Amino acid sequence: MRKSIILCGVGGQGTVLASRLISSAAMARRIPVLSAETIGMAQRGGSVFSHLRMGEDLYSPMIARGEADLIIGFEPGEAVRQLPFLAPEGQMIVSSRPVMPVTAALSDTGYRAEEMLDYLASRVSRLTVVDAEAALAAVRSPKVLNLILLGAAQRCGALGLEAKDLKEAVRRLIPEKFHALNFRALEYTP
Amino acid sequence: MGNEAIALGALAAGVNLVCGYPGTPSTEVLETVARRRGENTYVEWSVNEKVAMELAGGAAYSGARALVTMKQMGLNVASDPLMCLEYIGVKGGLVVLVADDPGPISSQTEQDTRTFAAFSKVPLLDPSSAEEAYSMVQEAFELSEKYGTPVFLRPTTRVSHGYASVSVKDPEEYAVHPVEGFVKDSRWVIFPKLSFANHRKIEERNAALQDVFSASPLNRTEPEDPLLSGLRRGVAAGGFSYTYVMEARRKLGALRVLKVSTPFPFPEKLAVEFLSGLDEVLCVEELDPYIERELVYICGKYGLKTRILGKMTGHMPRSGENSRDGVTAALAAFMHLPVPHEEADNPPPLPVRPPVLCAGCPHRASFYAVKQAMKGRKTIFCGDIGCYTLGNAMPLDMVDTCLCMGAGLGIAQAVNHLENDRSCFAFVGDSTFFASALPGVVNAVYNQAEFTLVVLDNSTTAMTGHQPHPGTGRTMMGDVVEKVSIESVLRGIGVTAVETVDPLNHALAVETVRKIADLPGVKAVIFRSPCVALFRAPAQAAVDPGKCIGCKKCIREIGCPALSFRDGKAVIDPAQCNGCTLCAQLCPVGAISGGEPHA
Incomplete structure (x- = not known):
């Protein structure tokens, strides 16, 4: 089994942690993993992505256009930006909630999330839109969008991992006091 | 993470001392050492790369194994001691970890440490993956001790920040490297006569290393598919670009490949074998056309007719990072195969996302206070390297210059000497203050400059992920120590007007800046408020x-x-x-x- 996964969003949304959880879960199942992510200045509110590949005989963690089996979009605009990487039969999980850049608030050049989601719906046959507002309200925390999306990705089968693999990864990588909240987010279904 | 693999490799090699200065993409090496070290390893964040290099040199003089870590910009700061260390040589293994940043993603320049290696005569290992980096750091210590020279290990961002499954040694399997201790000897005192003698030895050693590296499994060739027809073609690649080549080769057909893991000294004999019988070679590498130049030189030296293509011939991009798709397209063009074309699609216009200061960042308040205080005045705001470089973004627009660490002080002084009626400001972070601003302050006080130094003290080295520095009162050995006071340092140098204020108290911050800015000479405002990423206020x-x-x-x-x-x-x-x-x-x-x- 070879899988190529892209996580994308805006710096600060928790893509890096989500990517590490997937890596850790896969490695615990002895699946070789290669990944690469954005660290540094771009993390401060810029567009960020993680490329993650699992399986045998891989050289590069970077994913080519049209090669991703799964894109997890933490933000509708960022999902559109990464769409060229999605394989023709690839799956996409995307959060419905836009994060407006500061420049948009300054000059009234904001964009509409609906337009992005419509565009994705017209191009991606296997698309799951996660209603972020409802999900965050249900788990009672504004800061766990990453685990909510990860749970949705797991349930659609595109990670090739089981729910318990991710829970174990949470136990390994996240401080204990946040476990309950993160499990709630992982298990959230609308 | 590649950087973690490097740290674990160094620990497995029994490293005795690890020091460095934070810089993306190198930082996690030292942090991992601090987290995973045993009691035989000393670790510190040094005040800057020059000091770190000198510590590492001292450790190597004493027979210890030392690792010093920095990004490529830091190597510029450390170049004085390193250039000399190469002439003096080492006893214990000294590995200089320099992470390069093609793109650049988080740096001012796209300089290439391979070129620096050739300039400084220091051998360099160039890993393509985290796994290679893990084994190379251990080989680098062996090489360093065997040949008595510092050795570079140069990952790039994608290797340093890439994750991979790597099998590592358990702590019980780590080598224990006994430290002999410093032995007095004239070999440690550099003089022109010694340098002349050692220079000859260095050149002889590096010539010998070319043969050693030609025979080393670090460098290798992959055979071509004999069914490929037409011209005989090959690819020479190094570093992370090698992984792009190997992925593309799967799709396009197996070209002969030369993997160069030791760009300096260059494995000349192996390269001659690789080139023999080939009509064309494409060089796939990032930053400088380093391999390309070497191959062109070798073709000239041996009278080979092989055409060498790459950055210098316009077949590869001259700047920026390579990509899977870019390398695949370049190889397809090189092989005269159809280049995969992209289907035209028209997505809705996407938001532009320049990086910005975090919500609640005290730097925003500091910049805004200075902006308000100096409204309508003729000013220059000299910025520096750190999170606060982001003060340049609209609407703050408070960074008129940014060059390298500490440079804002010099620029502000010069502008003041030439334009007395301009109010000159230099902004510097707390870590940068200690790393590279002090000589600038001494210079300004002594040479009668007039400018306002603004120290943005958020009590951490924020941009690189919150490392301690002399002003934080914590060391990487876990000790709580007396802080070095920025105020006392400034007063000690002779800056008499030094005011500290909380930038989040806007009215007081503005008033303080107004008062200080109008004083003569060198004066300072210290904006002190902790980084929000470390200390989040409970309220919203x-x-x-x-x-x-x-x-x-x-x-x-x-x-x-x-x-x-x-x-x-x-x-x-x-x-x-x-x-x-x-x-x-x-x-x-x-x-x-x-x-x-x-x-």
Whole structure:
């Protein structure tokens, strides 16, 4: 089994942690993993992505256009930006909630999330839109969008991992006091 | 992570001393050492790369194994001791970890440490993956001791920050490297005569290393598919680009490949074998056309007819990072295969996302206070390297210059000498203050310059992920120590006007800047407020939509990412707000409440 996964969003949304959880879960199942992510200045509110590949005989963690089996979009605009990487039969999980850049608030050049989601719906046959507002309200925390999306990705089968693999990864990588909240987010279904 | 693999490799090699200065993408090497070290390893964040290199040299003089870590910009700072160390040589193994940053993603330059290796005569290992980096750091210590020279290990961002499954040794299997201790000997004192003698030895050694590296499994060739017809072609690659080549080769057909893991000294004999019988070679590498130049030289030296293509011939991009798709397209073009074309699609216009200061960042408040205090005056705001470089973004627009660490002080002084009527400011972070601002302050005081030094003290090295520095009172060995006081340092140098203020108390901050800016000579404002990413205030601010008049002053003035405008009112995103209250302090109708008060 070879899988190529892209996580994308805006710096600060928790893509890096989500990517590490997937890596850790896969490695615990002895699946070789290669990944690469954005660290540094771009993390401060810029567009960020993680490329993650699992399986045998891989050289590069970077994913080519049209090669991703799964894109997890933490933000509708960022999902559109990464769409060229999605394989023709690839799956996409995307959060419905836009994060407006500061420049948009300054000059009234904001964009509409609906337009992005419509565009994705017209191009991606296997698309799951996660209603972020409802999900965050249900788990009672504004800061766990990453685990909510990860749970949705797991349930659609595109990670090739089981729910318990991710829970174990949470136990390994996240401080204990946040476990309950993160499990709630992982298990959230609308 | 590649950087973690390097750290674990160094620990497995029994490294005795690890030091460095933070810099993306190198930082996690030292952090991992600090987390995973045993009692035989000393670790510190040094005040800057030059000091770190000198410590590492001292350790190697004493027979210890030393690792010094930095990014490529830091190597410029450390180049003085390193250039000399190469001439003096080492006893214990000295590995110089320099992470390069093609792109550049988080750096000022796209300089290539391979070229620096050739310039400094220091051998260099260039890993393509985390796994290679893990084994190479151990080989680098062996090489360093065997040949008595520092050795570079040069990952690039994608290797340093790439994750891979790597099998590593358990701590019980780690080598123990006994430290002999310093032995007095004239070999440690550099003099022209010694340098002349050692220079000859260095050149002889590096010539010998070319043969050693030609026979080493570090460098290798992959055979071509004999069924490929037409011209005989090959690819020479190094570093992370090698992985792009090997992925593309799967799709396009197996070209002969030369993997160069030791660009300096270059494995010349192996390269001659690789080139023999080939009509054309494409060089796939990032930053300088280093391999390309070497191959062109070898073709000239041996009278080979092989055409060498790459950056210098326009077949590969001259700057920026390589990519899977870019390398695949370049190889397809090189092989005269159809280049995969992209289907034209018209996505809706995408938002541009320049990086910005975090919501609640005290630097935003500091810049805004200076901006308000100096409104209408003739000014220059000299910025520096750190999170606060982001003060350049609209609407703050408070960085007129940014060059390299500490440079803002020199620039401000020069502008003041030439334009007395301009109010000159130099902004510097707390870590940068200790790393590279001190000579600039001494220079200004002694040479009678006039400018305002603004120290943005958020009590950490924030941009690289919160490393301690002399002002934080913590060391990487886990000790709590006396802080070095920025105020005392400045007063000790002779800066008499030094005022410390909380930037989140906006009115007081503005008043302090006004007062200090009008004083003669060198004077300083220290804005002290901790990094929000480390110390999040428990409270969040909110807009009362009943009171908000939709004037957008909060959005227009400070550009906080938590603020947006919806349905004619300002809105605060609770997921981002840290309750700094700067927006509340400037709201003309008091529509914003909550947050942590700073009055």
